[in-house]
Amino acid sequence: MLLYLLRRLVLAVAIVVLAVTLLFVMIHAVPGDPASIMLGPRATPEQRALLHETMGLDRPLPVQIVTFFADVVRGDMGTDVFTQRPVSRIVFGEMPYTIVLILTSITWAALVGIPLGCYSAIRRNSLIDKFIGVFSVGTIAIPSFVMAVYALLIFAVMLGWLPAIGAGEGFWDRVRHLILPAFAVGVGWVGYISRIVRASMLEVMGESHVRMARAFGLPERRIILRYALRLAILPTVTVLGVGMAHLLSAAVFAEVVFARPGLGALIVNAVGTRNYPVVMGTVLVTTALFVISTTLSDLINAALDPRVRESL
Amino acid sequence: MPATDMTRSEGQPMREPSAWVQHWRQLCRNPLGLLGLILVVLMVGSALLANVIVPYDPAQVMVGPRLGPPTWHNLMGTDQLGRDTFSRVIMGGQVALIVALASLSAALSLGLLLGLVAGFGPRWLDNGLLLLLDSVRAFPVIIFALAVVTLLGPSLYTVVFVVAITSIPVYARVVRTQTQALRDHEYVLAERAMGASTRRILGVHIMPNVIGPLLILASMDVPLVIALEAGLSFLGMGVRPPTPSWGTILNNGYNYIQNSPWPVIAGGIPIILTTLGFTFLGEALRDIFDPKLRRDL
């Protein structure tokens, strides 16, 4: 088990390094230049060249990549081209907003989605199952940014119940500001989770050990919770791990629509202005976040499924 | 329950000449599945026949007032350039179909292949593939899209490429997880003990079991694909104008939401209907084709 953990850790670091390197190469192949945006139309070519030099953009790509990682190991993620602030301060300043948004969204989606899916599977083909089915499909179908826009128009503008933009100050105000974005980001996942739980529940309930349990006359409730749901949740956990990346994209839209601070808004802006240090820093952190969440989901998978656990 | 009928069909229905007829009957007994089929047929049909159906050239400007409401001439109103939204929605179906088919089939086949190899192959291969897949997947989709679109320029092909590449790891990973779980099942172990080749085990035992959930995922991914395309348009990186796509229609609608609600509705409804269609149909097909369900019940 310890060996497994260690291996996962090495793997995780390898993924982050590979992904960031890939991105580094890709983003430098993309046309565009931070200097022209930063210095504005008044800058002379010499001034731009000078800025390139201070940013290290004139050095060969491999050197830039190695320097980047060497600096990161020393805890330095570079400086923002525009404001000259350390990238680490910017990224870690924005990160909590995105994490809170994603976790809130996924938590409420799972809390609603799992019971729905479970119930659907048990009462398969009943009217309620069909209703839940239509409902989940409907929620998946609507892109999160459309959901965000409508939520904003209805609840913030028309009804005025909730604040429209920003992240708020103080605990309750923050919670109020979180409701609409979390709703928009999470609502599609309710459907998604309930579909997956339903599908795998049906599968698991047909499996031999569940039928065995049933043959032994164990109470249905116990069979479902103890045997079926535990296994049926596996694909959900995997999907949730994978979902972090999707959620980050959804968060991008939510952050843009609700003018919320966060990694998504930060990265879109940084890519648009070719603010390379901030792009790299943000991607480094988001890939790390992502890798952590998939590793966790694998570990949970292992803990829940004896079959996977044995193969470790 | 329709499922009880399935028990009567034989072990390997695919070889029977009447299998398709049976499946058709099964489908007819599933109203939601049938509804799904109808929606999918409608969508695919209108996309294929789009050139015949559309009353106006979808790129023709000023065929009506700007952002006009629905009338008899313009069934779904007009957009900000006075183009006929109905024509654009119908033509947009073509775009959606191309994007979804091209990218999902590419992603599915590659994902299936990679997942099977990773799940069943030797450990080192599994690890290597997993590393690569996880690295690709670890990019936030939008960032990947941003880089690719700026590199290749915004166009339909770029969208297909982005969607395909970013979906592969998801499928591959699901397939891998399923394969690994199945690999240690008694019947696979038994088959292996009897000296069956890897290809046979993969093809006969693992593939059919893996493909069910995968198809469900894919059918549920159709809307995600369309949403991704819409999202790319939302950030100004979608198909090249004036190509009509539901995403662009929706996005333009959002841009002018204060002026008129119609474009958003016109762009959103086909997305929702298509999603419903594909999902219901996918579910129904799963009920019919999933070998494990049938064997057990």
Added chain:
Amino acid sequence: MKSRKGYSLNRREFLQTSAMTTAGIMAAGMPLSQAIWAAEGSGGGVLRVRSYADINKLDPGFYQNAYNVDVMNCIYSKLIHYKPGSEWETELQAAEWIEQVDPTHIRFKLREGIMFTGGYGEMTAEDVKFSFERVIEHNSPVKDDWGPLDHVEVEDDYTGVIVLKSPFEPLWNVTLPYGVGHIVSKKAVLEATEDGGDFGMEPPSFSGPYVLDEWRPNQVVILKRNPEWTGPKPGFDEIRILPIGDPRTAETAYRSGDLDFTHISLSTLDEFKSDPPQDTVIEERPSLYYVYVGMNTENPKLQDINVRRAVQWAINVPQLLDVGYFGQAEVATGMVAPGLVGHREQALIPPEGDLEKAREYLREAGAEGISLRIDVLNESKFTAMAEMLQAQLGQIGITLEIDVQDPGSFWSIGMESEGDRWQEMELILQRFSMVPDPYYATTFFTCEQVGNWNWERFCNERFDELNAEAVTVQDEEERAEMYREMQDLLEESGAYRFLTHEGSPFVYRESVMTPATRPDGRPLFRFFDPV
């Protein structure tokens, strides 16, 4: 807006109008400490406004973009400032008086008692000298704003003379009342930066009615009253500037009450007018931006001037503006907006163009059925106009392909230092910001700028001559005539079709404030008054 009077015409007149218009508010000549203002007592409250981007530079000597200057206006002082209102005028701020001794010498006297925060003492002529000269010394990207500045002579604590190498008219319209005109504390900046260079986002000391209290990046900029401020008491106790890029989001935020002042987009102006939120005032101001379709004169497809003319004449400007701005933007006659020196009464080509003429030019060039490509920024107004342009050019048989670009790649298309895309550029839909002096627009179209910011690669000797000379001419009419000729030259080259200056409507809640803006609608937050 037609009147150009009072704006940089005659220096003496300028001073008089300034003195007159300021008399009531600024109590010219009186030491500031004695003038505890009538505004005292009223006021207070929080002003919540939107800016289209988050601040990223607070050093005025190295300023970038108007949204940074909006904040600088509040936290620093300068010799003269733009007067709020609908005419381009300036009035005295930190200067007790300022006069043009001769074309290259400008003498000023500071008001007494303007204090720098943080114990850096009173503002002196030495600080003015330091603030202005460091722009040139440290090779600021905006050093052109100071043009031919030679040095500043300090006469005593409060008096000094700005010495220019050659006459520089934009000094009065841009340099002094805008970004680089702000005065920072020499002592404080030297302590913070050692060499007096760019201090970026960390102002070591403030000299305005407000101080930067807190900056939460991408969330809010909070300005609070400067307790050490001795000048006229500003209206609001606190100003919260929320950076919101997307105008739709801003409009929503306004409607839901999160903001009390914001600019809105032209396409929603009608909706706001027909369904205004409660106690909302909508004001429409003309803006200075200039939007045009440019053509790369060196691209093989466009080398023939007749092809370019064909495109020029095929463009129906009102039709483009109709889809881009919902008919809320006026047709431009050139780069210089109405109300500024050098505005042309009309363009050479009529706004609607002429398809027959366009076809004729195309025939002459033998380029029928040609296909062209246009690069546009990924904003809905630009893509909408590009799509309309596609339809218009289609009418004369030109196939137009639209390339939508994100800002990062768009803003480097024509730069030779950024690859070879400048060669492939054909048509471009361009929008530049502008300051209230015509020199700012024309400087980008000289031969020297080819491949830098002159992406159309337009190069004309006469144009360059005029451009160099016009900044030195003091007679306003003569100067205006030169800028008109320059715009004619641009248009005659076939490489430009001017579209619009856009517009800048804004909304505010009259129950909360009386806003104060420049003629082009840019807010001057320090003059906002609470109700």
